[in-house]
Amino acid sequence: xxxxxxxxxxxxxxxxxxxxxxxxxxxxxxxxxxxxxxxxxxxxxxxxxxxxxxxxxxxxxxxxxxxxxxxxxxxxxxxxxxxxxxxxxxxxxxxxxxxxxxxxxxxxxxxxxxxxxxxxxxxxxxxxxxxxxxxxxxxxxxxxxxxxxxxxxxxxxxxxxxxxx
Amino acid sequence: xxxxxxxxxxxxxxxxxxxxxxxxxxxxxxxxxxxxxxxxxxxxxxxxxxxxxxxxxxxxxxxxxxxxxxxxxxxxxxxxxxxxxxxxxxxxxxxxxxxxxxxxxxxxxxxxxxxxxxxxxxxxxxxxxxxxxxxxxxxxxxxxxxxxxxxxxxxxxxxxxxxxxxxxxxxxxxxxxxxxxxxxxxxxxxxxx
Ligand SMILES: Cc1ncc(C[n+]2csc(CCOP(=O)(O)OP(=O)(O)O)c2C)c(N)n1
Ligand SMILES: [Mg+2]
Numbered sequence: 069x070x071x072x073x074x075x076x077x078x079x080x081x082x083x084x085x086x087x088x089x090x091x092x093x094x095x096x097x098x099x100x101x102x103x104x105x106x107x108x109x110x111x112x113x114x115x116x117x118x119x120x121x122x123x124x125x126x127x128x129x130x131x132x133x134x135x136x137x138x139x140x141x142x143x144x145x146x147x148x149x150x151x152x153x154x155x156x157x158x159x160x161x162x163x164x165x166x167x168x169x170x171x172x173x174x175x176x177x178x179x180x181x182x183x184x185x186x187x188x189x190x191x192x193x194x195x196x197x198x199x200x201x202x203x204x205x206x207x208x209x210x211x212x213x214x215x216x217x218x219x220x221x222x223x224x225x226x227x228x229x230x231x232x233x
Numbered sequence: 234x235x236x237x238x239x240x241x242x243x244x245x246x247x248x249x250x251x252x253x254x255x256x257x258x259x260x261x262x263x264x265x266x267x268x269x270x271x272x273x274x275x276x277x278x279x280x281x282x283x284x285x286x287x288x289x290x291x292x293x294x295x296x297x298x299x300x301x302x303x304x305x306x307x308x309x310x311x312x313x314x315x316x317x318x319x320x321x322x323x324x325x326x327x328x329x330x331x332x333x334x335x336x337x338x339x340x341x342x343x344x345x346x347x348x349x350x351x352x353x354x355x356x357x358x359x360x361x362x363x364x365x366x367x368x369x370x371x372x373x374x375x376x377x378x379x380x381x382x383x384x385x386x387x388x389x390x391x392x393x394x395x396x397x398x399x400x401x402x403x404x405x406x407x408x409x410x411x412x413x414x415x416x417x418x419x420x421x422x423x424x425x426x
Binding site: 086111115118121122123124128148151155156158 | 292409410
């Protein structure tokens with residue numbers, strides 16, 4: 069539980085205060101911490117693009133939102149990222165599990181695992197890879213972009229957050 | 234009733250509520266009839282006016298939030314109706330201008346001629362749902378639903394009637410964001426409804 073709890077606490081310290089998404093087993097530990105903490109609330113969206121919309125509304129209403137999702141949902145979100153977040157300057161921190169990283173995963177994840185970073189880059193979405201020793205720097209970089217009104221994605225590989233699954 | 238007539242009924246009923254508009258002619262008609270700082274115009278992101286409106290309503294419990302949606306937009310994001318019903322913000326009114334077509338792209342038929350969106354909303358769990366077909370019915374239905382503890386759903390059946398010459402929203406997307414946020418912040422400090 070240590071790493072998820074530590075990261076969730078850091079998110080609160082950095083001012084994030086609205087959480088929504090669609091689960092991934094790689095994020096299960098983090099989602100559990102967010103759901104168990106009375107201070108945070110995590111809203112289960114039905115699809116990733118609906119979570120993007122929800123987070124955008126929360127931002128417009130004064131919150132600092134975090135979207136948790138599996139990279140399988142990236143395709144659903146590209147239109148929202150490019151025709152909403154990027155052009156309206158509506159930031160969101162995206163915590164995206166990196167399924168298929170390094171070609172080692174179930175077959176359905178292999179292609180997206182390989183093109184994940186390229187897709188984000190092509191869409192103009194700033195991102196970096198989260199690891200156990202860069203929580204602070206990664207979130208500072210994210211806050212920097214978010215302060216400019218831009219979305220930021222942190223990719224999360226397998227084993228970083230204690231997984232319930 | 235024509236879609237444009239429905240706007241003529243709704244707009245005078247608005248005070249300082251944030252109104253999230255679906256993309257296409259809905260934005261354009263509203264903008265041209267009466268631009269408001271509290272109007273959020275979606276120029277893209279079809280289907281997301283409802284989730285954006287939900288986010289605003291959840292985070293601004295001190296005022297009513299209104300979503301002005303289209304049938305095609307609702308059908309694209311039917312799952313969001315479940316999110317709204319489940320989150321159950323008391324301060325949300327979801328209005329749908331149902332012309333049974335994708336009017337903005339040339340009047341191609343949508344599914345709402347045979348799929349009753351009011352029943353879909355009811356089935357999803359909106360506690361208050363109304364359907365109107367005449368313009369005289371809009372004001373009383375709007376006032377009744379605004380007085381209820383929501384989320385509420387108002388289906389307005391209309392005929393396609395937008396003029397192709399109706400101009401686009403002239404504010405840039407960034408301007409839409411900043412004026413909308415300013416309009417919301419002006420209501421800070423109110424107690425929840
Ligand atoms: C993802 C996506 N698909 C298609 C479009 C093209 N498009 C723009 S407006 C629109 C119609 C929206 O239909 P509806 O909500 O019924 O509104 P109406 O045009 O009838 O007022 C479509 C299909 C789009 N903008 N985005
Ligand atoms: Mg329509």
